[in-house]
Amino acid sequence: MIKVRRLIKYTYEHIRRNGWLSFSSVAIMTLTFFVISIFIFTLYSVNVILHYYESKSQIIVFFNPQASQTYISQVKTNIEDTGKVTSIKFISKEVAYQRFVKLLKTQNPTLAKSVDMNALPPSFEVSTQNLSNLQDVANTLYKLKKNSHGEIDNILYFKNVVQFLKQAVSVISDVGLGLIIFLSIIAFVIIIITIAITINSHSEDIEIMKLVGASTTYVVGPFIMEGALYGVLGVFISSIVLYLIFIIISTYYRATILFPLEQFFQGVPLPHYSLFLVLEVVGVEALIGIVIGAIASSISITKYLK
Amino acid sequence: MLTFKDVSKKYGNRVALDDINFHIEEGEFVFLVGHSGAGKSTLVKLLIREETPTSGSIHFAGYDIEQLSRKALPHLRREIGVVFQDFKLLPRKTAFENVAFAMEVSDFSNREIKKAVNYMLDLVGLSAKSRSFPHQLSGGEKQRIAIARAMVNNPHILIADEPTGNLDPNVSWDIVQLLNKINNWGTTILMATHASDIVNSLQKRVISLDEGKIVRDSMGGYNE
Structure with a gap:
């Protein structure tokens, strides 16, 4: 328990001292997961519509x-x-x-x-x-x-509609995947740099920590936690932003955006995003965020300790 | 308690320490003297395992230091208190936090830490300044905090590497008095210095290094 408390204390100190750098790390992670979420839900929706047309064709x-x-x-x-x-x-x-x-x-x-x-x-x-x-x-x-x-x-x-949708799915998959890989690499690099700068501003602390007998885990822990936290924060902030956008559209733009969409897809049962699906996506993304953040900071700190 | 046996350390072709042999008993106060570059700092680095010897062995309180695994290293460090010329205090932490830091890494509870740190600050005479940051303290006070930090884990040995190097003569003398007091309570002290007046006045055991070799190991003053 003491260990966890101290881990949280040091992680908080690191993030606070980094200020804008921490902010930019969280921002890029948020952007990455925002795109990932939009990609997942778009693909899901297009697949639902595709399935409908397939069954109707x-x-x-x-x-x-x-x-x-x-x-x-x-x-x-x-x-x-x-x-x-x-x-x-x-x-x-x-x-x-x-x-x-x-x-x-x-x-x-x-x-x-x-x-x-x-x-x-x-x-x-x-x-x-x-x-x-x-x-x-x-x-x-x-x-x-x-x-x-x-x-x-x-x-x-009548195969045109279906073929068009199939092509759309394939284009969305390719473009989306490309974008996700690109953003993930950027997020990864930014976390490596952020942690490297954190380590630099803490080099004295690390030296003294080792001198007074801190174990490697003790030294490394807060940095890995910091990276993982950037990932998780990115996921949650992007989820909240996406949710807010969804609420705003369904409340204020029902007539201008949703209604024409419903007209366009007349008769097509619009995809239903169940709470379970949303939680599943957020959960998996959070896991990915933690892994990306933790691995990026591990790379940084391992390089430094060597 | 501490034994250097046939220890040599080379950096490329340069010999920093050459066939060093000595033994220190528990409770001794030993001065390590010599000019700059004589090998004092290298010897300290070998002792805290910041460096490994090129040959020979170092035994300390049951540890074979040169064979110590990375994992066991933190345990060794907790048995050795170290004080440096430049204090190595964390500027953003208060005096209390700087001392507490050494105990936090050893997983002591907050209550234990508070008790021990207050005791140590009292011992070095800085209870009143426990909330001060390093930049609010004088050189002598900073070194006292560093000593408190080195001693708070109750180490077997206290190594002081030029602890008075950055201090005025009278402040230096205070620090040496404090180290002497700690030694009188039973802690072994190894102090690297080239302050001859201090060595002369204390008349303790002196190990003198010159070009990486021990040229003298006896009781007395700086030059005897």
Whole structure:
């Protein structure tokens, strides 16, 4: 207990004596973890949205209106046999006609009346669990189309949104990771320098400490604690800042920022940041902060003691 | 209690200490004399294991100093009190804190520290200045604080490396009186100095070094 109390006392003395330098160390750590947090939550959100679109994406197979029921059933069996399909919905000529009329009724009633039900193609709406399954099923369908005698009229396949999101995820990951590595290196170096300067301003203390029989752990402890503390403070301050920004946006900018976002992603369940998720992220970041800080100061002090 | 056996120390080609042999009994007061560069400071450094000898062995209170591991070093240092010419006090700590510092590293409780430090400050006659910072103290007072710090862990030996080097003659004399008092209470004292008047007046054992060799080891004054 006495040891811990003295460790805290000396760590506090170091930080107080360093003033602005300690401040800049905490600031750079805060910035690093701020970026890391934003990166993690953005990636999480984009993944939630991506997952939604993936589950919603489907292939629509249009049959020739003259295609036989037998052929259509056979295609259904073929698609089901791939084992990658979650649902196949058959849209008969009648259903297609009803949809079409409903769509045109308000815009162009004359046109709606003039359409012949038999001119509309029956179709399948095929859904899969994820995008790669969708691709596989699409390939199967293209083969069937190639071998058909015009029974399969067209295959529509909405992959653009999903591909865009996948690309977005990959770009965010790359840029984010690059930024995190860059900032982590800067934070690491700044802590090494801060501790080196702390050590320099304490060289007399260290000399006397060793002279009166302080163990290496006793000498080194406060410096490592100092580095770790910079890391932890960075994590907590960045978390608080991020939380405040979130509160401010959701309170004062609901109409200007959140509402348009909700409009844009209409129907998409917006990601929910549970308390557990937030605590998990902050906890892991705090651990990383402690490790970065402690290792950086260990490097500094070990170099000095040698 | 302290034995140097065939100890030599070389820095490159320069011989700092050459075949040093002596033994100091518990409770002795020994002067280590010689010109600057004679090897006094090197000998002190070997004793507190700031340096290791090139050859030979040093035994002190059950320790083989030259073979001591890094881990055991703090324990040795707690058995040896050291006082320097430049005091080596921490400028941002009060007199009390400077003395307490030596006990804090040995994990004593705050109560034990307070008791021992107050006792030591009383012993060196500076109880009234326990809250003063080093810059508020005279040279003699600073050295008394340094002695208090060296003695607070109750060491086997007190090494004083030119403790009066920065002090006026009358203040120097006070410091030597204090060291003598400490010796009378049973602590062994090894004092490196080239202040001949002090050595002459005390008439203790004198080990004289010249160019890294012991040229004399006997009772008496500076030049006898």
